[in-house]
Amino acid sequence: MSEHSANPSTATATGRSRAVKAVIPAAGLATRFLPATKAVPKELLPVVDRPVLQFIVEEATQAGIGDVLLITGRGKTSMVDHFDRRPDLEARLESKGDTERLAAVRGPSELAEIYTCRQPEQLGLGHAVGYAESHVGDQPFAVLLGDEFVKPSEPLLPAMLELQARTGGVVLAFFEVDPAETKRYGIASVEAAEPELTDIGEVVKVTGLVEKPKPEDAPSNLAVLGRYVLPGRIFDAIRRTEPGSGGEIQLTDAMELLRTEGVPVHAIVYRGTRYDTGMPLGYLQTVVQIACEREDLGAEFRKWLTEFVNNGDETVTAAILNGMRDGSDGPST
Secondary structure, eight states: OOOOOOOOOEEOTTSOEEOOEEEEEOOOOOGGGTTGGGTSOGGGOEETTEEHHHHHHHHHHHTTOOEEEEEEOTTOHHHHHHTSOOHHHHHHHHHTTOHHHHHHHHGGGGTOEEEEEEOSSOOOHHHHHHTTHHHHTTSOEEEEOTTEEEOTTSOOHHHHHHHHHHHOSEEEEEEEOOGGGGGGSEEEEEEEOOGGGTTSSSEEEEEEEEESOOGGGOSOSEEEEEEEEEOTTHHHHHHTOOOOGGGSOOHHHHHHHHHHTTOOEEEEEOOSOEEEOSSHHHHHHHHHHHHHHOTTTHHHHHHHHHHHHHTTOHHHHHHHHHHHHHTTTOSOO
16 A cells, blocks of 8 residues: 555544545455456446546545545456556657647546555455455545445535544445345345435435345345445454355454444435445446437437337337436346
């Protein structure tokens, strides 16, 4: 990891610190995408012409976070390269007068300060987050999983940062899933939040967390979205967390440990558009949805897609595309 002294977090009216650093765990093997991910990190798979990871870093910077730590693994150095400068390529584009592509190439290096830390073994999300302690210190920080992101016009992270600054505890984000899908996610039981917090958004107080329960054992259909804002004391909780689901050290279990010890845990129920690229179907849906929305590609791509999907039956296909655009039939969760 790059040497970097801890920057003071932004102070809020409550006197608590506001998180200014983000951690992106990205050391997994991405076996669902083999053989493509044998040599190319899943986080760099393109969504049209930008890798998934860039969307995630952009989400962090949009929320005012300018310090990002990537938890990496073997064969993933190209993730860091993407956020580095390429003087040779830039000079070539500049000589051709290709200012649009030049800006696109330079853009990633100007988003944030990028640091890295190697996770030698993949032993769970909690294990991965634990490697961020020397970079984060005892300050609050955001965790953004490397295979999902939200629509920029429907941001989630700013409200989460505000909520954590007010409560000083753990802040999660939830989305609703089909009850049959609870076995894929951390699932929460909740109650109404304190009235003074409801101006932030659809806030709930978390009364329990369970990792990947069977549908019959799930306390609700509210699943943990891959965004967290955590206090620095999470690191001690991770050290005290025993291996859980899958024999791994689960972040969900560490957060539940803090909750049982009196640390407040709240969540925002997110109703916006979530892109899930963690599985091939969700990745393909994300590519199609974003391509349809692109100003430079959307009109022509939608026309082709209409013809391809339904042999020119534009009524049926338009309904499908409209559903994708408004999020009602978006990426698989």
